[in-house]
Amino acid sequence: MNTNKPRIVILGAGYAGMMTTKRLTQQLGAEEAEIVLINKHNYHYQTTWLHEVAAGxxxxxxxxxxxxxxxxxxxxxxxxxxxxxxxxxxxxxxxxNSELSYDYLVVSLGFESNTFGIKGMDKNAFAITDxxxxxxxxxxxxxxxxxxKLDPKAKEEDLAILVGGGGFTGIEFVGxxxxxxxxxCKKYDIDPSIPKVINVEAAPTILPGFNEVLVAYAKSSLETRGVEFRIGAKIEECKKNGFVVNGDEEIKAGTIVWTGGVTGNSVLNKSGFEITKGKVTVNGDLRVPGEENIFIIGDCAWVMNEEEGRPYPPTAQAAMQHADTCAAxxxxxxxxxxxxxxxxxxKGTVASLGNSDAMGTVFSGTKLYGKPASAMKKVIDNRYLFLLGGPKLILKKGKLRPF
Known part of the structure; x- marks a missing residue:
């Protein structure tokens, strides 16, 4: 191997890391640079599909x-x-297990769950992280x-599923x-009226950032199918068997899942980067301030929207676009x-509410609901696969059945 070639090291094979690697291999000849991708596992997963894996x-x-x-x-x-x-x-x-030098570094290590210091949440709740x-x-x-079904001492509350957080992941998960x-219920011959799905959100509304008409549609769709919402309920503590909300009220459940927040990877802090709320605020060219050869992208970065004076939301589409700019x-x-x-x-944002229902906006703010929105969500998911691996990857992993 030619050691004179500059070495580009990419940390993390999430959306941002995978797409940066793809773009670099397209834009640079093999003789121009050595490209190294480092990832914990030998696989890449669709983070935006994890709520489906979690629900089964x-x-x-x-x-x-x-x-x-x-x-x-x-x-x-x-x-x-x-x-x-x-x-x-x-x-x-x-x-x-080793060390590696770099000439150019791309940090795209993804997110970790953030419990905001709620007592017992780390210990007693599951989180959808990988x-x-x-x-x-x-x-x-x-x-x-x-x-x-088998334990005569089992209580009805054991079949309740408590989901903390009414943001994107929490709502897609309850869907x-x-x-x-x-x-x-059918598999275990259980009365379908017994299990409960309860979504607890401290804010006055679910799905912050979405248009209120879309939020109302999502809430109504999920309530019709049995989801119970506790909005404006501040979680004080997470116990083994439920949440304590608004002072002393207890909501009991056999399964507790926290989806209420994420933060950038803890490696950032350990490496001495300047952190704001768990992430690094990068320059417009996606480099770390004061560093000529380090880029931070995806969920680890705050990329500022200068017109609005706040960061862009950390979405999959943003991560993929970070990759294009970073590679260039x-x-x-x-x-x-x-x-x-x-x-x-x-390009808009669509939230799924189950396999055949969704809502969101596309392109210049066009609102979509129900099956058309659900079909669009599948198109968005398949587009990523196409960009990454072409038609072959869509046929292998894509969402090909509409409903």
Missing amino acids: TRNQNQARMMISDVHNPNRVRLIYDSVVEVKKEENLVVLE IETSRLISEHIEYQFAKY ELVEQIPKL NIKGLLHNSELTKFVFDD
Whole structure:
């Protein structure tokens, strides 16, 4: 291997990391740079599908793909290891099992769950953070149903599922749960009126950032299918068997899932980056202030919308667009050409409310509801697969059945 080639190291194979790697291999010749992708696992997973794995409506293998199926190991050096720390002064990445120097670094390590210091939440609640945690949730839910059927001491509240947080993930998760629960009731011969799905949100509304008409549609759709909303209920504590809200009221459940917040990867803090609410505020070209050769993208970065004076929301579409700008700017650094500033192209946001229902906006704010919105959501999911691996990947992993 030619050691004179500049080495580009990408940390994390989420949406941002996978797409940056893809773009770099498209835009740079093999002789121009060595590209290294480091990831904890040998697979990439669709973060936006984790709520389906957690509810049991999608098989975990359908939500993940082998990294080597997307990136040719002859073109991209793949290292499967955990990142411990970045030593910026030494241009060095410390891994659990080795160390690696870099000329250019892309940090796209994704998110970690943020419990905002709520007592007992870390210990007593599940969180939808990766494939393994999501699988644990669906297995636990099914276990509760099996136990209820077989254990004469089991209580009805054991079949209640408590979801903390009424944001995007929480709402998409309860949408999947109300589809899965009737199937579990049938499988275990349980009265379908017994299980409960309760969504608890401290804010005065669910789905912050969505138009109020869309929020009303989502709430009504889910309530019709049995979801109970507790809006404006502040979670004081999470116990083994439920939440304490608004002072001393207890809501009991056999399964507790926290979806109420995320933060950037803890490696950022350990590596001495300047952190604001768990993330690094990057320059317009996505580099870290004061660092010529370090880019931070995806869920680890605050990318400012200067017109509105606040960061863009950390979505999958934003992460993929970060990747385009990041790859173009690394190429710019290699060729001594001008760097480009990140400009977000908002293609809209659609939230699924189960397999055949959804709501959201597309393009310049057109509102969609119900089956048309659900079909659009599947198009959005498949588009990512197409960008990453072409038609072959869509046929292998895509959402091909409309409903």
